[in-house]
Amino acid sequence: MEYLAGEYDVIVVGAGHAGCEAGLAAARLGCKTLVLTVNLNNVALMPCNPAMGGPAKGQLIREVDALGGEIGINTDRSAIQMRMLNTAKGPAVHALRAQADKLNYQENMKWTMENQPDLDLKQAMVDKIAVENGVVAGVVTDTGAIFKARAVILTTGTYLRGRIIIGELAYPGGPAGNMPSQKLSDNLANELGIKLMRFKTGTPARVDRRTIDFSKMLIQPGDERPWNFSYSSDIEDREQIPCWLTYTNNDTHSIIRENMHRSPLYCGMIEGTGPRYCPSIEDKVVKFAERQAHQVFIEPEGKRTNEMYVQGLSTSLPEEVQWKIYRSVSGLENVQIVRPAYAIEYDCVDPTQLKPTLEFKSISGLYSGGQINGTSGYEEAAAQGLMAGINAARGLKGRKPVVLSRSQAFIGVLIDDLITKGIAEPYRMLTSRAEYRLLLRHDNADQRLTQIGYEIGLISRQRMDRFANKRNLIVEETARLNNVRFKTSPKAQGFLEDRGLVIQQGTSYGELLRRPEFKYRDLLKLSGDMPDLPEDIRESVEIEIKYQGYIKKQQTQVEKFDKIESKKLPENLEYLSMRGLSREAAQKLDQIKPLSLGQAARISGVNPSDISVLFIYLEKANRESGGKKTVE
């Protein structure tokens, strides 16, 4: 029997990384919010490696943090290791990576959710989204509970018609022993007319720490310098647990080859599309047959567990074969597998059905974010969850949507790619997807976005002040270095002689910093009167000065980009009957309904001449309505 169980402003279906951000954002923006999950023990579960960040993903975390999301703070609290990657490869691609304590991460996030005013967190299986006249009305659970709401955000991750595959064994299931969501897909596809796709992913086995011979492996310690993702975290005394590196060998590869016929991927049992960047070990052995060894990282899942994650040995071969593969690896000869590796197939939404706010074009008030939109990764999920939460709340309050552009944030690149280009495989954020990577650095995410987070209402006055203070220090120090000139001293002379360098009297420190052989820390040795600044400020100053030329170049490109981006296209344009458009362009434009000329230009099949045509239509419509020139 169905019964009315409650009324909310916003309901979030799912308490994964997307769901948590969406729920917290909506509640913090003053909406009465309900978050539902299949299982209250899976809040913010990390079904794969409990690692956060890395290239592009680390930027995403910092951006979510600068906008007032939770993932950064929660990672800082639960981290058991932090490392800065790519430090030698240039400022744009420095990437912070953390190993989190999996259970602790969940516990912290759940506690935050439970204590958030205006937020209810409950266990329930949603079977149906109620829609009335194209407007969302609420959700219905398998027990018959009806929750009414004015906005619903879907963040169902890998649960929709989830199917677990372990070698020859396959059964309906969600990740990590959770129940799958069996009925919701049918409702979405057949009753709401939403186009679904089928993707797959997989995870390696977990093994018992006590059965590993670490003496045969290379230790991978964390950085000594205390890092934090969040601009508001000050954690300095983190106990760090190392990761370990070992390799597969020819024995491993022979075992895999001999058992290839038992792989569900090769015998057609799997229909979903998997990501190319996460191939299983069998994929790697087939595709890179010449490789004698592949890396295997052994990573801790937490402080109070002996489970270790085995990065590099993801497989969907039968459990029996998994034992042989794992035990062939150096250091794992006597290893005990405690959870087998598995692959999972699931339904997701074709994201071109969404607006840049992540609202469905066809159903008002229905949003979706996270893996359900075809992405993969905690950070990608969190970023979309946050934006869906913000926009659902703003929609209800009649405020302007917040849409970040490709030149502002990786979040902008991510969402724009999804809704404009669509996807053919699980989408992971990569720095190479961003045109203006040099501007979207992890050190300046706060400079790019804190103000926006503050205006949205997710960043407190206190945090805004803290940020303003930091920004002032950067500006002042940059100006100072550009003005102060080098004066020689015995100390400086000694340093220069050691390094075999010469400096002209009167050269500004700014100029020095632009020379490849000088770093900020060298200036400390050259000059007696350097201010005592925090490390992150020094870094930002160094990057701003050192790479000024390149940064300026990208800024000019962005100005051009922004211009065409700011040419808005009305939502109700009749592309199909528009004279002068090519057929393919007309159809694509009709399907995607881009909001700006810039977005239109990124749709595959839309050519510069089509853009010219649109441009003229815009100007025509504008003049007809008596407006002034749109140009310049």
Add this chain to the structure above:
Amino acid sequence: MLDDSIAAISTSLGEGGVGIVRISGRDAFRIADKVISTAGGNSNWLKESHRMHYGRIADPATGKIIDEVLFSAMKAPKTYTREDVVEINCHGGYIPLKETLRVVLAAGARMAEPGEFTKRAFLNGRIDLAQAEAVIDIIRAKTENALKIAVSQLDGRLSEKLAFIQDKILTMLAGMEAVIDFPEEDIQEESNEKLTGSTGEIIGELEALLKLAATGKIYREGVKTAIIGRPNVGKSSLLNSLLGQERAIVTSIPGTTRDIIQETINIKGIPLVLTDTAGLRETEDLVEKIGVRKARELAREADLLLLVMDAQDFYTQEDKRILRELDFSKTILVINKIDLNETLSYKEEFPIPVVKISSLSGQGMTALEDSIEELITQGKAALSETVIVSRARHEDAIYRANKHMEELLAGFSTGVPLDLLSIDLRSAWEALGEINGSTVTEDLLDRIFSDFCIGK
């Protein structure tokens, strides 16, 4: 959007060998000043808007004089686009025109998109609303034409070379990007020496391409022209006299098919590519020898057909049969050997232009040139224009790619970090991608995932 300056060849070629390079935009005068020198310096012509001046175009990079020109500088808003406009009239035909456009682009103008001048005229309010649709049609038509020609004129060798260079760049880029995006995978980072070496090689290739482009050798563009007719009517002698008369043989390259020779000649500034089989010069019996099928194919592919008949034996059954098969809109009837039958008369009214010539005495050749010019510039005015524009566009893209590669090379030697180096490399790839319409992101990801073992 409208703050850059654009340039293109703006009238069709062939009007007495004069073509116009038009520059429009905020920097039009500054750009013109860089490439034009006049006796009085620019103070003169800047003051006198809308008047013709005499000057010389020189390549600022080398100082080499390209052409003597008449030009006018027109101050906004009383111009076609309502922007500052400079129009440079070149006389010397095809090569100087192309060169002028090249130096104008190098001086800071961007190559105009098809129909872009008209588009600007509209956007700046010069063309009224009623004409908006017409503007769209112009853009559409020009684009389609340009696209067709741009693709068809990409010489096989150029496409191959481009693909080869792009592939090399992509290999380098994929290596760099894989290292950046997957720092935890054991991907071998290329040594600086190796990357510097590859960069040097790519620059070498690009420079070779630019050199070829400068001499026009990598292109086979122009108006494809076939001389046809039954045996013994004087096709070869017509060919020879065209070759002998023309002012400069631009190219003479053995083509891709074994027996085909192509001669590019210049008729009133219009490049004509005489497609000819080697056999044509040895024997008169083209139709019989390579068969009706081959002749038809030639006739179909050509932009211009010169159908030759013999004044002494005029309009035979076979002539009639051939004429029936041809596309009248691109055919000129050439009656050869008129010196042997000065009094030739006929009562037929041909639906195509008719010219009487003697390839031996040279009689009628000027009339033939006029006729060719008229046919090309009327029906296909856009053709010769876009040929040059797209070609200059390619050259411009190669030039920019090369500049980025040079910056990359400098970057390697001064220890610029990887992520910044990749910006130049990527820009180089993108510049080349403009030629064959490929975009970097997808290709790049494909390459990363196929070349490097990345996974968990």
